[in-house]
Amino acid sequence: MKTYQEMSRGELLKEKAALEAAFEKIKARGLALDMSRGKPGADQLDLSMGILDCLDSKAVLEAADGTDLRNYGVVDGIYEAKKLMADMVGTKPEHVIVYGNSSLNIMYDQVSRAEIFGYCGSTPWCRLDKVKFLCPVPGYDRHFAIMEDFGIEMINIPMTEDGPDMDLVEEYVNHDPAVKGIWCVPKYSNPQGIVYSDETVRRFAALKPAAEDFRIFWDNAYAVHHLYDDDRAEILNILEECEKAGNPDMVFQFCSTSKVTFPGAGIAAVSASKANLDDIRKHLTLQTIGHDKINQMRHAKFFPDADSVRKHMAAQAEIIRPKFELVEKYLKKEIASHGIGRWVIPKGGYFLSFESVPGCAKKIVAKCKEAGVVLTAAGAPFPYKKDPDDSVIRIAPTYPSMEELEEAVKVFVTVVRMVTVEKFVEEESDRQCQKGA
């Protein structure tokens, strides 16, 4: 089969007509499908229902240290929950503070605290003329939204298959004191599913920041979210590596059970050096009476050890892996064969990142919407919502059912082909005009 690049103008026009006809037929069906949201499906959530029985009115609501879980106290989380969260990201309980249900909230607070108070005695960022963050792209839109809220300048860092372009990261971090942070999703990155290599992690740990208060925002959101139980990616422990490299205070690691148990009712944590945690605790004590210790214990009971987490995530993988494989099948068949797109096949996480021919993403998303299939907005995985190549589309296959997903993917690949052919035809016309002119 010829790729679109190899087709003659006549062949392209024929293909275009066929695809546009197919598109009209799809539109007529009035579909309402959604591949935009990184949400677990109801069947995944069903696997966690048992957590609601872990503590009932007959339970003794006490932590091992005697703390009454129902009452005030314990601002940084009960030990049992610290242990669970530490195990999830491979660190020690004493390096962990457990919060409520949202790791995003912890990240936001960390930025907010830097703005007002500064880290560990450094100058508050609100007093500086300029604060910059590095943003590996494509990345997580909610990270970038926090930056926009605080008016922090974002700098794009291209991703490689081993993680962010570390030459560029070192260049910025080690020479520009206005660069105060970098956003990382080190395992099964959102949206590409890339796993940072050991060398990448070590180069992160060995940074020599120009800013004394530079911090790596290590959002280990998918630490245990493997698609293949027998092929689980492991990354180096960033806290340990930073400590070894003489940079113990350079990183905040975030994690949560949002996509482990219930996104609406999980627990979240930050892990960091003692100096950083003490700095957090100093303000946290004034900020809150503490977080929900009963829900912390519910999680600790539901997951008595690391192996129980692994099994639980393997059961979830059974549900979502076929969805990823379905998307990959159609991409391979309908897109790869025509040579008009790229993607990484992820082994975990919640997303695929589809990269179209440059200049097509917005139109693909718009046309899919016209046909009743909602995708994440083009540009969303970039700072300021600007994809410089207009080519990245985040695909979230987990929430729809297999049937809905298959419908949606079929629409998607048809639209990708149509928009790409239209683009090629248009470009060809332009070239003809230029020749003629």
Add this chain to the structure above:
Amino acid sequence: MKTYQEMSRGELLKEKAALEAAFEKIKARGLALDMSRGKPGADQLDLSMGILDCLDSKAVLEAADGTDLRNYGVVDGIYEAKKLMADMVGTKPEHVIVYGNSSLNIMYDQVSRAEIFGYCGSTPWCRLDKVKFLCPVPGYDRHFAIMEDFGIEMINIPMTEDGPDMDLVEEYVNHDPAVKGIWCVPKYSNPQGIVYSDETVRRFAALKPAAEDFRIFWDNAYAVHHLYDDDRAEILNILEECEKAGNPDMVFQFCSTSKVTFPGAGIAAVSASKANLDDIRKHLTLQTIGHDKINQMRHAKFFPDADSVRKHMAAQAEIIRPKFELVEKYLKKEIASHGIGRWVIPKGGYFLSFESVPGCAKKIVAKCKEAGVVLTAAGAPFPYKKDPDDSVIRIAPTYPSMEELEEAVKVFVTVVRMVTVEKFVEEESDRQCQKGA
């Protein structure tokens, strides 16, 4: 019986010797008692255990509008929880945003947001030379701690039996644009148990602030925390009054179920005008994925209507009212009879505020500690921990058992008498010296 003021030097010295001997005996017992903490006792918490059975693995975890409570979404709280919290403070669900388990956290965030972003488009406070808050005293130490954290200047406002001295409040608020807020606990105030009169509430609503972004921080922490089910204080609805007075955006009202169900695992809310709530939602959407909707529903199920809340609080009152009455009995018998202290008898809330002869509070607290009875630090209910008269001591009778409380109160009244007599003797000596000199 003579009051201490009426005693001769000889009588005072005799009394002093007797009390000091009693004190030594108490010390020798090695007590370890605590009247410092505004925490419910375990028996109160037992009354809420049923909430843990409201949602189990067999429950349908859906809100009335179809929202899956387990998944992402609904950043400002489910309707069912809004209704519950609205009923608690007498407002409407559409004026409510429901958060996680800590109203303190909401208050902190409101101050933090003003510092960084400003309210509804006003200048962020961090850009101003000076920001001041009015603090009715005695008041809640955690309010003042937030102010200190942000470097906001606090101005003491004396309390009257009808609430804060409104002449002074109007003087400051209506003329000083640096005054951006005031902290109020309008019902069963912490620590005095004072209930704001209708006139006080109306005068609050009718303020004409010099600052466009002035806000009343209306911490309605004890809205349903009556000690007497047949004598429940009601205050005017501040949101309605502000609206009537043409100041709809001037108030944030806070409340929580911390001392209704479980302090560690309740739900909290802010209520305000639509403009204020929209301003909050704008940032909240970036700040968090939303709060624990399952716990919100647990509360809504446990309290199907306002009457169920009333009954639940009446049952709690049965437990804590005798504790308050016990303290009052000893204060009346041992203190009032000697004319050496004042207090308001509260009809709700969690505290009594004891006012000693000026200059005695620190010593009373220190001596109680020596005797094994921990009280809230003297000065704690004041900005900068400075009680100008060194006379206010907050008593928290709820947490100890009746037996422990009785022991503790006996120690307390003995110490109050001893320290006061010592003070009188000392002053008398000073007067003699001055006469002699």
